[in-house]
């Protein structure tokens with residue numbers, strides 16, 4: 096299996112907005128110097144230019160460099176005080192402003208250190224957004240979620256979800272996966288499965304069968320687990336690896352340094368420091384005593400460095416220049432950084448916050464854990480992990496905005512765009528209002544899992560006090576709805592004391608409740624015998640029906656027989672599934688059970704192929720032969736030999752009858768200015 100970094104091509108963070116000084120400050124950096132203002136300014140500008148280009152063009156040699164600044168050291172000392180005794184509360188993970196400039200919020204370790212391999216959070220559920228381009232009539236569209244989603248190539252179970260998942264789908268990994276930022280050299284979080292830690296992902300109906308009105312109304316994909324890929328100090332920012340492709344493939348990240356840029360930056364600093372030394376000891380300069388004095392000041396060294404750094408204002412897209420430490424970095428600081436591991440480490444110390452900082456800026460994210468809901472038909476749910484007093488934060492929830500919910504419409508054909516057949520599953524995980532096209536979808540740990548209780552909810556949503564863009568409350572959706580970063584947040588807040596283990600519920604609103612009741616009333620069990628393949632595979636004692644009893648290989652599910660039960664030489668086309676390293680990897684053949692021996696629980700099996708019947712919309716079964724025999728028939732085949740796969744687009748959430756409705760934002764919370772004339776009638 097390839098590495099995580101090469102397989103991810105998408106996720107998260109808001110565009111990094113480099114914070115650059117203006118060009119004027121570059122031109123005369125020494126204007127405040129006490130002596131020889133004009134001469135020194137010109138001289139330094141000239142020398143700097145020479146040195147900068149000399150360093151840039153002759154980058155070579157090995158890195159060495161920067162030490163933590165004094166401020167960073169203080170902060171580090173604070174954060175390494177005994178965390179178990181000094182923390183205000185026991186919290187494993189925080190949401191707080193990211194260390195990365197312009198990246199919005201990030202996820203931070205709580206008051207305890209994590210060891211390499213430790214699990215960091217409850218598993219993420221994963222929501223597929225499929226065929227978005229096709230359903231939007233192949234037009235370009237704005238979808239902020241694209242910045243927060245992961246490539247489906249990460250998730251083997253997506254293979255059977257739609258026909259071409261790798262091209263057409265992306266996965267919303269709604270908890271950690273959506274909240275965590277990436278700083279390539281400081282990645283400290285790994286994906287449990289993809290990075291070889293084991294087998295986290297799973298498909299599950301969470302106890303809701305396909306015969307329930309809840310079937311297909313929530314995602315079957317869960318179990319994405321994140322672990323520490325190195326030891327992590329308390330209050331450190333957590334960084335996952337989005338892969339270099341994420342940054343190189345998006346113009347808004349043109350200035351984000353890649354690994355290679357940090358290496359070049361290290362070499363550049365090495366050359367720069369050598370040149371500076373050489374200049375100071377230059378024989379002709381040595382004769383000018385006043386200039387020698389000047390050159391030996393820290394001020395001069397800082398200004399030289401600033402001259403180089405502030406050229407970022409000209410070469411805004413230089414990843415290399417952005418890999419260099421910021422303005423006013425002194426020579427001893429550069430030396431220290433190089434010793435500390437090079438430019439890639441420059442934000443290491445600033446990524447570790449103090450307890451006081453976290454108390455002021457952070458919101459605890461780990462008050463809840465996941466499980467199967469107690470509510471009939473509801474799927475999974477969120478449960479209190481600790482006692483949460485009335486009025487306290489249950490969970491912080493940054494919001495991804497979708498200015499026009501019609502983007503989530505799903506069609507069978509495009510002839511009548513005003514009457515969609517269905518909606519993307521994501522709709523069920525977002526909040527809306529009857530008089531607006533706007534949807535606000537919360538992310539953050541397990542917020543997606545909070546279920547509805549109309550009568551006795553223990554939690555409510557309220558606007559957070561920590562919005563990135565509070566001004567949006569006074570602006571119409573047209574003014575901010577297309578911003579390519581998020582700006583609003585909810586807090587889920589306890590309506591009463593909540594005991595550990597209690598399921599967290601909110602009221603989704605009267606319209607949701609009415610729609611659900613109507614759905615339950617009308618639900619007519621459209622697939623009475625259907626069981627998804629991923630459930631059949633888990634049933635060790637499954638009695639395989641023969642094709643005289645049921646036709647499930649023609650509808651919704653395909654049945655395969657594992658190769659090692661077969662004679663070696665015959666002509667049927669084998670299928671290969673999954674990744675080579677996986678236990679199940681191997682050759683499979685489509686097959687069907689012909690008869691069953693009830694005593695030995697073994698089967699007589701025919702190997703088949705399915706052939707598309709043109710224009711008939713179904714398949715014909717061709718029975719395969721072996722050498723000169725008319726059919727390939729195998730005897731005494733045990734249950735273990737059978738393996739099921741879902742036919743694309745047949746899982747419950749693709750069924751047009753599966754329930755769709757957004758959760759509702761209460762009227763008294765919804766600003767009038769966000770109401771739209773163009774109200775969407777269908778939901």
Ligand SMILES: C[S@@+](CC[C@H](N)C(=O)[O-])C[C@H]1O[C@@H](n2cnc3c(N)ncnc32)[C@H](O)[C@@H]1O
Pocket residue numbers: 220301309312313314468470471472473474475476523524525543544545546547548611754756
């Ligand atoms: C925000 S999601 C909640 C998480 C969801 N239970 C899951 O397993 O992913 C909202 C969806 O959960 C289900 N749900 C939540 N509350 C429910 C309830 N009281 N009764 C039935 N289904 C419910 C519905 O399918 C709804 O569309």
